[in-house]
Amino acid sequence: MMMNEPRHFANQLPALRGQWADNVAMARHVSWRAGGMARRAYTPADLDDLAAMLAQLPVDEPMLFAGLGSNLLVRDGGFKGTVIFLHAALNTLRVERLPGVAADQDELIYAEAGVASPKVARFAANLGRDAAFMAGIPGTVGGALAMNAGCYGAETWPFVLQVCTIDRQGRRHVRTPADFEIGYRHVAPRDVDAQGEVFAAAWFRFPAQETSVARATIRTLLEKRVASQPLRWPNAGSVFRNPPGDFAARLIEATGLKGLRVGGAEVSTVHANFIVNADGTATADDIETLITTVQSRVAAATGVQLIREVRIVGDAASSSSSPKA
Numbered sequence: 001m002m003m004n005e006p007r008h009f010a011n012q013l014p015a016l017r018g019q020w021a022d023n024v025a026m027a028r029h030v031s032w033r034a035g036g037m038a039r040r041a042y043t044p045a046d047l048d049d050l051a052a053m054l055a056q057l058p059v060d061e062p063m064l065f066a067g068l069g070s071n072l073l074v075r076d077g078g079f080k081g082t083v084i085f086l087h088a089a090l091n092t093l094r095v096e097r098l099p100g101v102a103a104d105q106d107e108l109i110y111a112e113a114g115v116a117s118p119k120v121a122r123f124a125a126n127l128g129r130d131a132a133f134m135a136g137i138p139g140t141v142g143g144a145l146a147m148n149a150g151c152y153g154a155e156t157w158p159f160v161l162q163v164c165t166i167d168r169q170g171r172r173h174v175r176t177p178a179d180f181e182i183g184y185r186h187v188a189p190r191d192v193d194a195q196g197e198v199f200a201a202a203w204f205r206f207p208a209q210e211t212s213v214a215r216a217t218i219r220t221l222l223e224k225r226v227a228s229q230p231l232r233w234p235n236a237g238s239v240f241r242n243p244p245g246d247f248a249a250r251l252i253e254a255t256g257l258k259g260l261r262v263g264g265a266e267v268s269t270v271h272a273n274f275i276v277n278a279d280g281t282a283t284a285d286d287i288e289t290l291i292t293t294v295q296s297r298v299a300a301a302t303g304v305q306l307i308r309e310v311r312i313v314g315d316a317a318s319s320s321s322s323p324k325a
């Protein structure tokens, strides 16, 4: 439960305007609806408040930035640090124009990290821009930047002109795509000094498209998703990256693993690259064990080592050690 009352070191940070909570059940904040507790969580009031909070947080406090948790699992032993929730916080979404450029020639969309990606798609369509692929990604802009999320042949970073990042001390930086190594579901800063930075906002440049066409594309894309994905059960989208020239789902299905279960976790019978929390009882350990089982059985059958796309953090249930990414 979110509370205004600061706790622990948090009551040493009096100028903050956001909300602290202790012992937060992360299953309520990730789309798999499974996993452990976070020792504490903070929802900033806005970007300035986040900067102030980071400037004051003890340097050795482990931190986890979370968007909508649609690609995230916290192990059953929990995350012994502070989770920072951006979804309800960094919500600015607006049009910006580059100085000195005619209004309709370079209309950028400025979106803070907590804005939901589908909202960017609809906002762009209303402006006569095509960001339809973002409608199929049920996370935030921050998560899309961190993952280089994409679908139906498009991905996030080719549309990014620049980003605002924030470092561990709360300082903001404007960076361009050239500052990052960007690949398929992979983004890493080139400069080691930038490695602790997270995404606070991005300026996107999407191609022009008639509003009616952009809206129709969004509708078609969502219909395809509903028809092909097991959306009735908690899941985190595709669990594994597609290996070069192939599809993880094809390899998993060819290995005969559709329907394979560990506890409450099941390889979806609808889409083999999805693992669903089939009856709501899966633990994070069930899910992670099923992931490693799928990896070893696919490797044994096909020789292909599947690489996990979903992010798993925190401690195993029996462990009391510090968090691992």
Ligand SMILES: Cc1cc2nc3c(=O)[nH]c(=O)nc-3n(C[C@H](O)[C@H](O)[C@H](O)COP(=O)(O)OP(=O)(O)OC[C@H]3O[C@@H](n4cnc5c(N)ncnc54)[C@H](O)[C@@H]3O)c2cc1C
Binding pocket: 031, 064, 065, 066, 067, 068, 069, 070, 071, 072, 086, 113, 136, 137, 138, 139, 140, 141, 142, 143, 144, 145, 146, 147, 148, 149, 150, 151, 197, 198, 199, 200, 229, 231, 235, 236, 237, 238, 311
């Ligand atoms: C039904 C379903 C369908 C999906 N389809 C797709 C798809 O087609 N394509 C696709 O790419 N993904 C897909 N996903 C996965 C997921 O939606 C994307 O990866 C999404 O971009 C994650 O965003 P999020 O805000 O939920 O991030 P989270 O899950 O909250 O976090 C994911 C990772 O990003 C980090 N992170 C979050 N915010 C920030 C930030 N501001 N700065 C730095 N790091 C941050 C987190 O620490 C974590 O490591 C799907 C998921 C589901 C459930």
